[in-house]
Amino acid sequence: MIYLDYQATTPLAPEAREAMLRWLDGPEGTAFANPHSPHRMGRQAxxxxxxARERVAALLPPGGRVIFTGNACEAVNLAMRGSAPRRKAGIAFTAVEHAAVRDTALALGQASAIPVGPDGVADPDAPLPADVGLVAVMAVNNEIGTIQPVDQWRERAQRAGALFLCDAVQxxxxxxxxxxxxIAISAHKMHGPKGIGALWVRDGLDLDPQVTGGLQEGLRSGTLSPALCAGFGAAAQVALERRAEDxxxxxxxxNRARELFSGxxxxxxxxxxxxGNLNIRREGLDVARLMSExxxxxxxAGSACASGSGxxxxxxxxxxxxxAEAKTAIRVGFGRYTTIxxxxxxAALIDAAAEGQRA
Incomplete structure (x- = not known):
């Protein structure tokens, strides 16, 4: 099998796997302890x-703290819901945001979508609501790979007196x-394990907890998994070291993909x-049939989060x-472990199947 769905998830890096294994010891081992316990094994965990937190933080701006979460969707919800009491109610988000942002904004109310152009980019001069208290702009779109002018949008949000949230998962x-x-991020989109994400919060910004109980993370309750954290940290370290090579x-x-899919x-x-994101379409294509063949x-055929929704x-x-045009699109995603x-x-298989449909 050939894996070309890197926007849905990435293969686990060997370094992340090795880092995790130590913290999965059974009853004969010494590395299975609760990291919130005060005894020696707990302190080691x-x-x-x-x-791991320091390694993840090395990928993010200075002047903030990393809060581990179960995934990026939880991180987004913590950011949007946790900041609500400390800002104006209006939320503006680009029309291409991930459902985690879009659906949460709609659930919170007073939400408005910022339009994008045919290239998928949101113009930083687009109008914002007068009552806007939060602006959400993703760094890289998960479906079409568009890179947004995030720095300009952050400045725009600041001028409007609003907080700025960035989905940086991709x-x-x-x-x-x-x-x-x-900033919301996820481990499994950067060759780390599934089941862990993080929210970076700038210094001086307080949020209200959304998962209460023990508040082990200071803002979020729940026992952390040392294995998942270690895997996340190792993946972050490798990503930093290999970034230019990757x-x-x-x-x-x-460049090769653009040649192969020139039609x-x-x-x-x-x-x-x-x-690393190639979202393409072909007139008259039956995508369901193509995937079957x-x-x-x-x-x-699009975002993994929305697959099967119809x-x-x-x-x-x-x-x-x-x-009709959107339903003829496919997404081909590749990265570190993909070979030419x-x-x-x-590409030969996909093109042959697509040509077969035309015939």
Whole structure:
């Protein structure tokens, strides 16, 4: 099988796996303790958690703290709901935000979507509501890879007296994460384990807890998993060390992919984009049939979070595609462990199946 769905999740880095194994010892081991226990084994586990926290923090701006969460969706909810009592009620978010941001904003009320152009980019001069208290702009879109002008949006939010939230799930470990008031990230999108994410909160900003109980993280309750934290930390360290190498590899894959899929139409910007994301469409394509006929290639028809919903992608609609056009799109995602040979074999299979439909 050929895996080309890096936006849904990434393969676990060997270094992350090794870091995790130590903290999965059974009853004969010494590394299974609760990191919140005061005894020696608990303190050892707590030390591992703090090492991991420092490694994750190294990928993020200075002047803030890392709060471990169960995933990025929880981090987004903690940011948006936890800041509500300390800001104006209005929330503005780009029309291409992940559902974690979009649905939470709608649930909280007084939400408004910021339109994007055909390239998927939101203009920082777009109007904001007068009562805006929170602006949410993602760094890299999960469906079409668009890179937003986050620094300009942060300045815009500051001028409006609003807090600024950045979903950096698809950016963290791949590029500099821009400054914000709050930043949500996820381990499994950067070759770490599933089941752990983090919210970075700038110094001086207080949030209200959304999961209460023991408040082990100071702002979030629940026993931390030293294994998951260690895996996250190791993945962060490797991402930092390999960032230039990984970026060069992705660029080579992107250039080859553009050649291989030259007969397809690119969705979103080719330039303001993370080049590990190739979202393309072909007129008249039956995507469900294509995926059935290419079972050896793991690619996507859109966001993994919305798969099976039957709904047209809100991201593709936001860049001006009709429902019919959006339903002919596929997403091919690649990264660190993808080879040129795998990409070429996958493209041959996908193209042959697509041509078969036309015939």
């Amino acid at each position: 707590a030390a591992a958690v703090e090492v 950016a963290c470990g791949k590029m500099d994460v821009p400054a914000a008031d709050m 970026a060069a590899h992705v660029e080579a894959l992107w 397809w139409t690119l969705n979103g910007s080719a330039d303001a984009r993370w080049h 290419c079972r050896e290639v793991m690619f996507s 709904k047209t992608s809100h991201v593709l609609r936001a860049i001006g595609l009709s429902d 040979d795998q990409l070429e074999r996958a």
